[in-house]
Amino acid sequence: MTPPFHRLLAYYSNQSDTPNTHTIRLTDSLRGHLALGLDFPVALAIAVGRHLVLRNTSFLSLNIHVPSVSTTKTLLEGIPIDEKRTYSRAEIVGATRANGNGVLGVVDAVGLWALAADVRTGLLGGGDVVAFQRGTLLGELEGRRRGRGQVLPFWRGGPISVGGHSWFVKRVFGVDVYRADWKED
Numbered sequence: 001m002t003p004p005f006h007r008l009l010a011y012y013s014n015q016s017d018t019p020n021t022h023t024i025r026l027t028d029s030l031r032g033h034l035a036l037g038l039d040f041p042v043a044l045a046i047a048v049g050r051h052l053v054l055r056n057t058s059f060l061s062l063n064i065h066v067p068s069v070s071t072t073k074t075l076l077e078g079i080p081i082d083e084k085r086t087y088s089r090a091e092i093v094g095a096t097r098a099n100g101n102g103v104l105g106v107v108d109a110v111g112l113w114a115l116a117a118d119v120r121t122g123l124l125g126g127g128d129v130v131a132f133q134r135g136t137l138l139g140e141l142e143g144r145r146r147g148r149g150q151v152l153p154f155w156r157g158g159p160i161s162v163g164g165h166s167w168f169v170k171r172v173f174g175v176d177v178y179r180a181d182w183k184e185d
Helices: 004-013 026-035 040-054 089-098 102-116 126-134 137-144 162-173
Strands: none
Touching (some): 004 126, 004 137, 026 040, 026 162, 040 162, 089 102, 102 126, 102 137
């Protein structure tokens, strides 16, 4: 059985031109973050950060070989979550603190909230938290970002210009985001 953190990382390895290699290149991470609806500079910064921290193939390489990553659990694992209710940012941070997950756990909780909370209500579904804990949330989030109904606001890492962003990432990276409900130009 694949550990939850490795399942989250596998989402990025599947963004590759050659999926199922279990190795994540920097471009795979970048494509994955763009598909999740993040603006290009935000996506690039997070991808570079991940690769600097988790790189494990060689000293000069930024590649990540997923099965070799020593972390297996998500930082939010063990937090008791009711799948049927929703959580505000303060509630999910409070639950993380109460569980003793430290500063990195709080950062992970805020990141999850920013990425997965409903853009209209600002509430994070308990089912989304549980899916994150299991390592299955990112593919579902990518599906939500196909159309314009769940465009991330700029202050949560979303694009300044939805149309320009969508056109750019489609042309340069081959990523369809925020485009499903409007015609190709």
